[in-house]
Amino acid sequence: MTCTTPVIVALDYPDAAAALALAAQLDPQRCRLKVGKELFTASGPQVVDQLHKLGFDVFLDLKFHDIPNTAAAAVRAAAELGVWMVNVHASGGRRMLDACREVLDQRTGERPLLTAVTVLTSLEQEDLLEVGVDIEPMVQVQRLARLTQDCGLDGVVCSAREAKALRGALNDDFLLVTPGIRPADASADDQKRVVSPAQALENGSNYLVIGRPITRAELPAVALDSILATLG
Numbered sequence: 705m706t707c708t709t710p711v712i713v714a715l716d717y718p719d720a721a722a723a724l725a726l727a728a729q730l731d732p733q734r735c736r737l738k739v740g741k742e743l744f745t746a747s748g749p750q751v752v753d754q755l756h757k758l759g760f761d762v763f764l765d766l767k768f769h770d771i772p773n774t775a776a777a778a779v780r781a782a783a784e785l786g787v788w789m790v791n792v793h794a795s796g797g798r799r800m801l802d803a804c805r806e807v808l809d810q811r812t813g814e815r816p817l818l819t820a821v822t823v824l825t826s827l828e829q830e831d832l833l834e835v836g837v838d839i840e841p842m843v844q845v846q847r848l849a850r851l852t853q854d855c856g857l858d859g860v861v862c863s864a865r866e867a868k869a870l871r872g873a874l875n876d877d878f879l880l881v882t883p884g885i886r887p888a889d890a891s892a893d894d895q896k897r898v899v900s901p902a903q904a905l906e907n908g909s910n911y912l913v914i915g916r917p918i919t920r921a922e923l924p925a926v927a928l929d930s931i932l933a934t935l936g
């Protein structure tokens with residue numbers, strides 16, 4: 705069954721039981737699921753298997769960032785789990801990105817989409833300055849997105865604030881995966897470059913990654929439905 709919406713729900717939970725309890729309330733045709741560092745570290749690959757058995761596409765969001773050989777081997781291991789999407793950090797550089805793409809090119813049969821994180825949506829200009837990047841997030845995102853496309857990956861993770869500019873500059877089929885999505889009445893939490901779900905789509909996002917506004921809602925399935933209703 706294929707998912708018909710752009711929403712990816714971030715399952716940021718401390719154990720598999722909590723993640724599976726949330727997944728059981730959701731419909732695999734109405735959202736995909738994201739397994740990140742907390743859940744994967746606590747529960748391992750089994751949780752990915754269990755989510756697959758419930759019928760969900762899984763985005764394995766482990767943001768690999770290492771020397772080319774290590775990052776590529778990790779991407780290969782993720783592909784072997786049968787995930788729908790896996791990601792790395794674009795700041796790992798050209799040789800790391802090339803190695804990760806090549807390892808998937810060598811696979812026969814199903815391969816996951818490979819995306820690269822540009823600038824985390826929790827960062828703003830002052831944060832970049834502190835780590836020696838003396839430019840606006842938008843400029844750094846554009847630079848890393850061009851590099852990612854050049855290396856033949858499927859897309860980038862960025863804020864939907866940058867989506868419009870990227871859409872004009874990159875190939876039409878290059879995917880823009882955007883966390884930092886917040887409905888108008890939701891708390892931004894630790895996110896800085898936030899955009900509403902409808903605005904993100906209008907800006908050209910392909911996939912909206914949404915965690916706490918859904919997972920911390922009293923009725924997560926209802927929260928998802930009301931977000932989907934704003935998307936038209």
Ligand SMILES: O=c1ccn([C@@H]2O[C@H](COP(=O)(O)O)[C@@H](O)[C@H]2O)c(=O)[nH]1
Binds near residue numbers: 824861883914
């Ligand atoms: O730049 C990035 C990359 C990844 N994320 C991840 O997305 C979700 C967002 O969760 P919310 O609760 O909706 O804030 C989370 O799992 C992050 O690890 C991101 O936020 N920004």
